[in-house]
Amino acid sequence: MHVLILGAAGMIGRKLTARLLKEQRIGSREISKLTLHDVVMPQTPANAPFSVSASASDFSMPGEAEKLIAAKPDMIFHLAAIVSGEAEADLDKGYRINLDGTRFLLDAIKKIGDGYKPRVVFTSSIAVFGAPFPDAIGDEFFETPLTSYGTQKAMGELMLADYSRRGILEGVGIRLPTICVRPGKPNKAASGFFSNIIREPLNGEDATLPVSEDVRHWHASPRSAIGFLMHAATIDITKLNNRINLSMPGLSVTVGEQIAGLERVAGKNVTKRIRREPDQTIMRIVSGWPRNFDTSRAKSLGFTTAEETFDDIVKLHIEDELQGNFVA
Amino acid sequence: MHVLILGAAGMIGRKLTARLLKEQRIGSREISKLTLHDVVMPQTPANAPFSVSASASDFSMPGEAEKLIAAKPDMIFHLAAIVSGEAEADLDKGYRINLDGTRFLLDAIKKIGDGYKPRVVFTSSIAVFGAPFPDAIGDEFFETPLTSYGTQKAMGELMLADYSRRGILEGVGIRLPTICVRPGKPNKAASGFFSNIIREPLNGEDATLPVSEDVRHWHASPRSAIGFLMHAATIDITKLNNRINLSMPGLSVTVGEQIAGLERVAGKNVTKRIRREPDQTIMRIVSGWPRNFDTSRAKSLGFTTAEETFDDIVKLHIEDELQGNFVA
Numbered sequence: 161m162h163v164l165i166l167g168a169a170g171m172i173g174r175k176l177t178a179r180l181l182k183e184q185r186i187g188s189r190e191i192s193k194l195t196l197h198d199v200v201m202p203q204t205p206a207n208a209p210f211s212v213s214a215s216a217s218d219f220s221m222p223g224e225a226e227k228l229i230a231a232k233p234d235m236i237f238h239l240a241a242i243v244s245g246e247a248e249a250d251l252d253k254g255y256r257i258n259l260d261g262t263r264f265l266l267d268a269i270k271k272i273g274d275g276y277k278p279r280v281v282f283t284s285s286i287a288v289f290g291a292p293f294p295d296a297i298g299d300e301f302f303e304t305p306l307t308s309y310g311t312q313k314a315m316g317e318l319m320l321a322d323y324s325r326r327g328i329l330e331g332v333g334i335r336l337p338t339i340c341v342r343p344g345k346p347n348k349a350a351s352g353f354f355s356n357i358i359r360e361p362l363n364g365e366d367a368t369l370p371v372s373e374d375v376r377h378w379h380a381s382p383r384s385a386i387g388f389l390m391h392a393a394t395i396d397i398t399k400l401n402n403r404i405n406l407s408m409p410g411l412s413v414t415v416g417e418q419i420a421g422l423e424r425v426a427g428k429n430v431t432k433r434i435r436r437e438p439d440q441t442i443m444r445i446v447s448g449w450p451r452n453f454d455t456s457r458a459k460s461l462g463f464t465t466a467e468e469t470f471d472d473i474v475k476l477h478i479e480d481e482l483q484g485n486f487v488a
Numbered sequence: 489m490h491v492l493i494l495g496a497a498g499m500i501g502r503k504l505t506a507r508l509l510k511e512q513r514i515g516s517r518e519i520s521k522l523t524l525h526d527v528v529m530p531q532t533p534a535n536a537p538f539s540v541s542a543s544a545s546d547f548s549m550p551g552e553a554e555k556l557i558a559a560k561p562d563m564i565f566h567l568a569a570i571v572s573g574e575a576e577a578d579l580d581k582g583y584r585i586n587l588d589g590t591r592f593l594l595d596a597i598k599k600i601g602d603g604y605k606p607r608v609v610f611t612s613s614i615a616v617f618g619a620p621f622p623d624a625i626g627d628e629f630f631e632t633p634l635t636s637y638g639t640q641k642a643m644g645e646l647m648l649a650d651y652s653r654r655g656i657l658e659g660v661g662i663r664l665p666t667i668c669v670r671p672g673k674p675n676k677a678a679s680g681f682f683s684n685i686i687r688e689p690l691n692g693e694d695a696t697l698p699v700s701e702d703v704r705h706w707h708a709s710p711r712s713a714i715g716f717l718m719h720a721a722t723i724d725i726t727k728l729n730n731r732i733n734l735s736m737p738g739l740s741v742t743v744g745e746q747i748a749g750l751e752r753v754a755g756k757n758v759t760k761r762i763r764r765e766p767d768q769t770i771m772r773i774v775s776g777w778p779r780n781f782d783t784s785r786a787k788s789l790g791f792t793t794a795e796e797t798f799d800d801i802v803k804l805h806i807e808d809e810l811q812g813n814f815v816a
Contacts, residue, residue, distance in 0.1 A: 251598070251654065255591075263583075270579070290730065299630075300629060300630045301628060301630060302627075302628045302629060302630050302631065303630065303631065303646070304649065304730065304731050305646070305649075305650070306653065306730060308650050308654070311646050311647065311649070311650040314646050315643045315646050315647065318631070318633070318639050318642050318643050318646075319639065319643065321632065321633075321639070322633070322636050322639040325634065326579065326636070402618065402632065402634060403632050
């Protein structure tokens with residue numbers, strides 16, 4: 161099968177690429193070709209066991225999606241988006257990339273029109289939900305996003321479901337928890353500290369904690385995220401009954417529980433590197449974010465996390481990103 | 489104040505126009521100018537107490553919304569849409585008119601950019617919900633439309649809420665129940681029979697009932713619909729807390745209860761004109777429609793219906809459309 165990854169240069173895209181190269185199949189189907197696309201050129205792996213091509217373009221420009229879909233990929237992972245902060249700062253750009261980009265993709269698939277019906281796995285976000293929340297956000301809770309990014313993801317979910325219902329494609333939308341521990345450098349995303357306070361101390365670096373320890377949030381490891389994508393690619397679509405957009409399982413933990421987990425795994429010397437520097441702006445932003453979910457539906461459909469506790473999340477990070485070593 | 493009605497030539501648009509001409513104000517603000525727009529030329533009333541202008545164009549063509557918004561109307565009723573059946577039959581047309589049209593309107597408002605911030609009242613639909621349903625659809629139930637029309641309305645709701653949250657406009661989206669009794673001729677809409685079985689017998693004509701009498705549905709009179717629009721135009725937007733899209737109150741009644749109401753108001757001779765002709769296609773379509781709502785939120789915000797029973801709906805129809813007379 162021919163697999164296309166949109167947004168292949170991002171963190172999830174690179175990890176998904178690595179997983180596909182390793183497994184060489186999705187479910188029972190062998191991968192014959194992999195196409196990577198992003199706005200910046202994705203790296204192509206050396207010694208791949210199947211043909212890998214890469215291209216870079218602005219996917220939200222008319223005609224770009226058609227070019228990618230002309231080869232009729234069987235499996236499309238649509239991870240391309242601009243992030244929350246940028247979509248909030250630039251309204252037009254957010255709608256152009258996050259909404260129009262998705263729409264161009266769906267319409268390009270429709271235009272083929274010869275019975276072509278690919279699986280499209282779309283990464284949505286828990287940002288489709290907006291406070292106030294119930295104790296745990298259930299599978300039938302309404303979407304009232306409080307960011308333009310969340311709005312654009314919610315609109316994409318709806319359109320994907322409509323095109324899927326009409327038989328144009330097989331859509332599955334998965335709302336990823338905040339990915340923790342996110343590898344790489346600290347970034348300016350308001351959510352960055354959830355990962356920074358684990359990753360940086362393990363590297364021997366100080367990290368800043370801008371909120372209080374009782375802040376609760378919804379996490380999953382990068383390994384879980386890739387597992388969700390792989391499962392969404394093979395799930396029996398008829399079991400979804402047109403309700404194709406699903407909140408993924410995760411862990412609801414407080415910042416205090418994150419730090420306690422880090423301490424159990426890596427010791428007090430490591431957690432000492434976390435510096436409390438309260439930031440009212442970040443506190444206010446984070447107070448509008450989901451804290452906990454009831455993901456019964458996704459679980460009953462076979463979506464599972466790679467971790468059971470936050471300690472596991474710390475251990476997976478050390479294993480997957482640090483070759484088993486950290487600065488004690 | 490300057491009022492703009494988009495979709496002014498439709499049934500709701502004409503009734504809203506008549507109401508504005510009669511009241512000459514919305515809340516405490518006097519109407520100084522009324523602009524009517526539709527894809528076909530709306531009728532302009534003779535002897536209007538304020539300036540009324542009308543125009544016709546395809547609102548979903550780039551540039552058309554800008555022309556209408558250039559005059560900076562203070563109050564915009566956005567009723568323009570193609571209906572469910574047409575949006576399902578012509579996918580591109582549905583997205584163009586129901587989604588792009590709404591987006592062009594919102595972006596035209598944004599482009600003014602001098603502090604202009606009109607109230608925008610958007611008519612959404614209970615078609616944003618899709619079966620299976622709880623006994624009564626509550627204010628926090630999720631939107632999983634099973635038609636492209638419902639999808640486009642749900643996407644419009646989201647975008648309206650985002651632009652409202654960002655301070656570009658004051659948005660209120662109202663999900664109207666099925667309007668019953670809909671005046672005019674029988675049409676081919678799958679929902680047409682809910683009105684046909686009341687209106688046609690009162691005119692001395694036979695009507696066809698394609699479903700069984702235990703089919704339950706959600707109704708409001710045309711007079712209620714206009715009342716919802718008027719209330720949405722004046723409601724304190726800050727009370728909505730960014731959750732600006734609301735299911736409107738209505739009556740949940742079975743077809744059997746509709747017929748019993750008609751019989752109580754108009755007699756057995758009238759209900760004898762209803763002919764049972766089961767239609768499997770219509771039955772299947774209707775089985776996916778909402779049957780009942782819990783509209784606590786709208787009620788607490790002051791939205792009220794003009795009727796308390798289905799008998800009232802029949803009486804309102806005789807009063808508003810038949811000058812008090814029917815064919816007994």
